[in-house]
Amino acid sequence: MRLDVNGHEVFAATGGKEFDTGLPTVVFLHGSGLDHRSFALQTRWFAYHGYSVLAPDLPGHSLSAGNACASIEDSASWFSDFLDAAGVKSAHLVGHSQGFLTAIEFAKKNPERALSLTAIGTAAAIPVNQALIDTAKASSAKAAHMMVNWGFGPGAHNGISAVPGMQPIAIGRAIMSRNPLAADLQACADYTSGDAAVSSLGNIPGCCILADKDKMTPLKAGLKLADSMGVKPIILKGYGHMLPIEAPRQTLDALRNFVSAVQSQAAA
Amino acid sequence: MDPALRRGERSGLGVFLDKWPAWIYQARKNIRKIYMSNSSFYKPSTIALHTGYSPELQFGSRAVPIYQTTSYAFDDVSDAKSLFNVERGGHIYSRISNPTVAVLEQRLAALEGGSGAICTASGMSALYATFTTLCSAGDHIVSSEQIYGSTATLLRHTLPRFDINTDFVSINDPEALRAAIKPNTKLVFCESISNPGMETSNLPEIAKIANEMGVPVVVDATFATPSLCRPIEHGANIVVHSITKWIGGHGAAIGGVIVDGGNFDWGNGRFPEMTEPFAPYHGMRFWEEFGPNCFVMKVRSEAMRDLGAALSPQNAFLILQGVETLSLRMQKHVKNTISLRDWLLEQDAVTWVNHPELDSNESSDVAKSLFPNGAGAMLCFGVTGGREGGIAFINSVQLASHLANVGDSRTLVLHPGSTTHSRLTKEALEASGISEDLIRVSVGLEDIKDITSDFAKGLKAASRVTGKASK
Numbered sequence: 039m040r041l042d043v044n045g046h047e048v049f050a051a052t053g054g055k056e057f058d059t060g061l062p063t064v065v066f067l068h069g070s071g072l073d074h075r076s077f078a079l080q081t082r083w084f085a086y087h088g089y090s091v092l093a094p095d096l097p098g099h100s101l102s103a104g105n106a107c108a109s110i111e112d113s114a115s116w117f118s119d120f121l122d123a124a125g126v127k128s129a130h131l132v133g134h135s136q137g138f139l140t141a142i143e144f145a146k147k148n149p150e151r152a153l154s155l156t157a158i159g160t161a162a163a164i165p166v167n168q169a170l171i172d173t174a175k176a177s178s179a180k181a182a183h184m185m186v187n188w189g190f191g192p193g194a195h196n197g198i199s200a201v202p203g204m205q206p207i208a209i210g211r212a213i214m215s216r217n218p219l220a221a222d223l224q225a226c227a228d229y230t231s232g233d234a235a236v237s238s239l240g241n242i243p244g245c246c247i248l249a250d251k252d253k254m255t256p257l258k259a260g261l262k263l264a265d266s267m268g269v270k271p272i273i274l275k276g277y278g279h280m281l282p283i284e285a286p287r288q289t290l291d292a293l294r295n296f297v298s299a300v301q302s303q304a305a306a
Numbered sequence: 307m308d309p310a311l312r313r314g315e316r317s318g319l320g321v322f323l324d325k326w327p328a329w330i331y332q333a334r335k336n337i338r339k340i341y342m343s344n345s346s347f348y349k350p351s352t353i354a355l356h357t358g359y360s361p362e363l364q365f366g367s368r369a370v371p372i373y374q375t376t377s378y379a380f381d382d383v384s385d386a387k388s389l390f391n392v393e394r395g396g397h398i399y400s401r402i403s404n405p406t407v408a409v410l411e412q413r414l415a416a417l418e419g420g421s422g423a424i425c426t427a428s429g430m431s432a433l434y435a436t437f438t439t440l441c442s443a444g445d446h447i448v449s450s451e452q453i454y455g456s457t458a459t460l461l462r463h464t465l466p467r468f469d470i471n472t473d474f475v476s477i478n479d480p481e482a483l484r485a486a487i488k489p490n491t492k493l494v495f496c497e498s499i500s501n502p503g504m505e506t507s508n509l510p511e512i513a514k515i516a517n518e519m520g521v522p523v524v525v526d527a528t529f530a531t532p533s534l535c536r537p538i539e540h541g542a543n544i545v546v547h548s549i550t551k552w553i554g555g556h557g558a559a560i561g562g563v564i565v566d567g568g569n570f571d572w573g574n575g576r577f578p579e580m581t582e583p584f585a586p587y588h589g590m591r592f593w594e595e596f597g598p599n600c601f602v603m604k605v606r607s608e609a610m611r612d613l614g615a616a617l618s619p620q621n622a623f624l625i626l627q628g629v630e631t632l633s634l635r636m637q638k639h640v641k642n643t644i645s646l647r648d649w650l651l652e653q654d655a656v657t658w659v660n661h662p663e664l665d666s667n668e669s670s671d672v673a674k675s676l677f678p679n680g681a682g683a684m685l686c687f688g689v690t691g692g693r694e695g696g697i698a699f700i701n702s703v704q705l706a707s708h709l710a711n712v713g714d715s716r717t718l719v720l721h722p723g724s725t726t727h728s729r730l731t732k733e734a735l736e737a738s739g740i741s742e743d744l745i746r747v748s749v750g751l752e753d754i755k756d757i758t759s760d761f762a763k764g765l766k767a768a769s770r771v772t773g774k775a776s777k
């Protein structure tokens with residue numbers, strides 16, 4: 039669906055069904071340079087199993103207009119406006135990589151609006167080398183080239199795809215090459231409040247889905263995040279940083295088990 | 307290379323997280339020169355052997371297994387529902403997808419540098435699926451006038467019955483191409499090397515013009531194979547092959563493939579087929595849903611489901627055996643072709659030779675630019691004695707096979723004017739670069755001395771028609 043946020047049109051995938059504010063909502067936040075298609079398969083499952091789904095393209099990314107947010111704090115503020123525009127009071131928040139930083143910064147300021155928080159392939163801090171940011175400033179395509187090399191695990195490098203006939207590396211590269219990667223990476227590099235944000239989450243239920251072959255937010259950093267969140271991490275073996283694309287079914291299984299459990303507890 | 311990229315690549319894997327230990331950087335810095343294609347960081351010969359398949363997922367079977375099955379058992383009702391709703395990837399019915407075929411698709415997508423691929427029952431069904439996925443009644447195609455005879459028949463006769471009409475142009479004439487593109491044009495079609503005219507399409511120039519006007523470029527790259535040219539790197543948006551030919555290489559199985567370049571903006575307003583709700587899939591909007599791979603997803607969801615021209619798993623397995631040695635075979639094919647071409651140029655009974663790299667070929671500069679490792683294994687030549695000389699040649703060769711195919715590991719010869727292109731009018735024949743004395747050769751992998759010896763017999767027979775001696 040398309041909606042206006044601060045004067046700019048924003049696209050948000052709804053998983054193939056009409057968005058219904060009367061249902062429990064799951065919101066997916068994509069990583070640096072990516073878009074809603076990172077969660078193509080997960081969003082459809084939730085939409086067809088009793089949830090309403092929103093997977094926005096962040097400003098300036100793929101199908102959304104406007105300029106990319108300059109910081110994670112700006113991104114969290116924009117996200118609040120986005121939820122207001124969609125008429126969502128509270129939601130289960132799912133963030134991949136940079137998307138999780140936005141989610142925790144938002145939840146820190148709006149804890150009552152986060153029904154749960156799921157971290158996928160991420161950490162509380164994502165420091166970025168200036169050389170990569172400089173490369174992205176010169177060319178998103180060149181930076182995307184480097185990032186898909188490190189971002190995908192061995193299976194994707196061997197051309198293994200969960201969807202018959204597809205090449206996940208090429209799909210990721212095509213999306214990232216056209217998006218404002220430099221702004222995203224700079225926002226990640228500048229964000230140093232992740233640990234404080236995580237420690238402020240209080241009783242918000244959390245879930246950590248990590249990959250043991252993650253070279254971009256290494257498992258060690260993810261385990262530290264899980265520890266800070268007080269949750270037992272779910273570690274998917276053999277996969278890299280791009281978990282929602284590389285291992286869509288395993289990621290979905292972990293995610294739906296968690297969100298369903300939180301919903302059941304809330305209903306009880 | 308710009309300074310920022312150089313610095314980035316110099317930093318190797320330590321570039322993203324700035325806290326990587328030094329030993330990781332040291333271990334990884336040797337893979338700086340990694341760029342291969344959009345899909346894979348492996349080199350072509352490695353892709354051809356490994357991509358798309360992992361033994362540990364298949365009981366350790368080192369060879370790709372043949373999944374000779376029509377259908378796939380669902381875990382439960384929920385599992386079935388999730389597959390039909392495209393909530394997860396997987397196989398439902400082998401008309402739409404099959405595990406053995408999927409390996410071939412993923413391998414070919416990686417070899418071409420595409421975002422995805424779909425195999426079909428033949429090269430012609432790949433073209434039909436591509437054209438009908440992009441075009442509806444009232445739409446328009448711009449095609450090179452130098453194309454394969456069956457493709458010409460599809461565009462000139464079959465598709466117009468469904469009100470999909472084609473204008474044919476000299477594809478390397480930028481002004482003619484630009485002028486031919488209309489508001490309802492849905493694609494520009496050409497062959498990387500035309501069959502049998504041997505014209506090389508200037509892919510970068512064609513893609514620049516077409517894409518600027520919001521139209522994708524579809525390239526039949528059968529004659530070049532991804533071993534010699536990857537059209538997506540030159541701006542093409544969709545690549546089609548008859549994988550019956552060199553990709554298979556053995557002449558034992560018929561098949562086709564469609565590769566999505568993942569590099570076209572289907573949301574530019576010209577393609578409601580990609581942007582508007584698709585009723586058979588719950589109103590799915592393919593561009594919004596799948597982005598870079600929306601074209602192949604649409605082909606699988608519509609053309610494969612409705613038309614049913616699926617590649618059989620047995621044929622996929624056979625073609626995979628050919629793919630594994632593609633790069634090696636193409637080197638030998640090219641070497642033999644150049645040797646035969648040069649030998650033919652010296653024969654008195656040969657009136658002319660056409661090969662993409664010869665200076666006499668109008669597009670030779672383009673060929674040399676696009677095919678640095680050789681312009682394929684096809685050549686054409688004229689024999690003395692015209693039509694009768696050609697017939698005498700065909701009837702006299704013994705090693706070369708006279709048949710309607712190309713890209714076999716064996717040398718093949720054909721007289722197009724009386725076979726593949728026989729349905730074309732004289733004018734259309736001439737526009738396709740075909741004369742009555744034309745002999746088309748698909749140069750095989752035999753010892754070149756045996757090939758030239760065989761051709762010498764044919765030329766001697768042709769010479770008898772006119773009484774002209776062959777050297």
